[in-house]
Amino acid sequence: MNSLEEEAVLFISKCYKELGKGECIEKRMKEITQQITSFGYYEHTYEEISHGAKMAWRNSNKCIGRLFWDTLHVIDARTNSKPSDIANSLFYHLESATNNGRIKPTLTVFQPKKSGEEQIRIWNHQLIRYAGYETSEGIIGDPLSIPFTKECEKLGWRGNRTNFDILPLVIETKEYGIHWFTIPEKYILEVDIEHPDYPSVKDLGLKWYAVPAIADMKLEIGGIEYTAAPFNGWYMGTEIGARNFADKDRYNMLPKIASLLNLDTSKNSNLWKDRALVELNRAVLYSYQKSGVSIVDHHTASEQFRKFEKNEKSSGRKVTGKWNWLIPPVSPATTHIFHEHYNDEWETPNFTYQMSPF
């Protein structure tokens, strides 16, 4: 682990060269060294945070969506310290990123660690996610949310126990402790799922939210750790159609889809699971497109990733990636990614997992 100053000089020189500001590196590094000596940490300029967050996206080896790394909208919320101010910034993030369906990839940055002390943590995995409950009649909602839902109910929140209860925001700060906030409905856009050819699919009452926004990862820039830096993009259809709705330990919808399509589920070799899976994924893409909500199919996403690879090479940068995350869960071998090799090397700035706060 490099010292803070070593991390800073690595980042500043990389960042300023990319911004065509090579001649400012020396002066900036003097300021930074001074701050580290006086306070044990240093403060980024907005430009450093904005470009640093874009670099972190560009360095995210598991991400197929990196072609658009340079279009990230970065919101600076480092002056927020009260939980209610943080919650309002998160509501603004959702409203701005949703953009009535034309989703804008956005990241909001809050106060970083100071001399190793965490100032802010958002306990939610994603800003918008459905609750999960274990009941005597079985599981309601999203099974993955069961532990966090229990924490929310310990804090005084109470869900309606439908399959699609939106969880509250849970914000922990060093100064004020743990607070939770219900997200006003006007900031939550959802899509009802229907199929272009099978009208009975809509009777399943399936829906999903428009904006995937990861809230629990750490953004590290030049040795500074932003423990709360929620970021959103748009969905790739397979995330919803092939995992959230299809996994046995999620919403487990394949048997229901198969029976609606009158598929013979008596033997594997009918490939009924594969036919149900494709139709469920077609329904997701059709519904989001019909509702004017941004989404990308896995074939288009793979082609965009190939363009990203090309752009990086012409920018003189090596493309790094994690193959088993980059290949889509539906028809992976129909994409070029499956047939390529990727080096899973660690570049900074980047996003990392952090210890669960509960």
Ligand code: HEM
């Ligand atoms: C714009 C549309 C985007 C699409 C379609 C997209 C797609 C994806 C997909 C499909 C995954 C794998 C998720 C999984 O398998 O559970 C992923 C992972 C990831 N993406 Fe993107 N992404 C987009 C934008 C972004 C943005 C804006 C950021 C950050 C600024 C980002 C950072 C990441 C990171 C850090 C991971 C790995 C998460 C982990 O390790 O759990 N992506 N992306």
Ligand SMILES: N/C(=N/c1cccc(CO[C@@H]2CCNC2)c1)c1cccs1
């Ligand atoms: N489309 C997306 N998909 C994801 C991106 C990163 C992480 C995740 C969820 O990851 C969970 C942990 C491992 N798989 C599920 C989903 C985005 C979310 C935020 C920006 S783009």
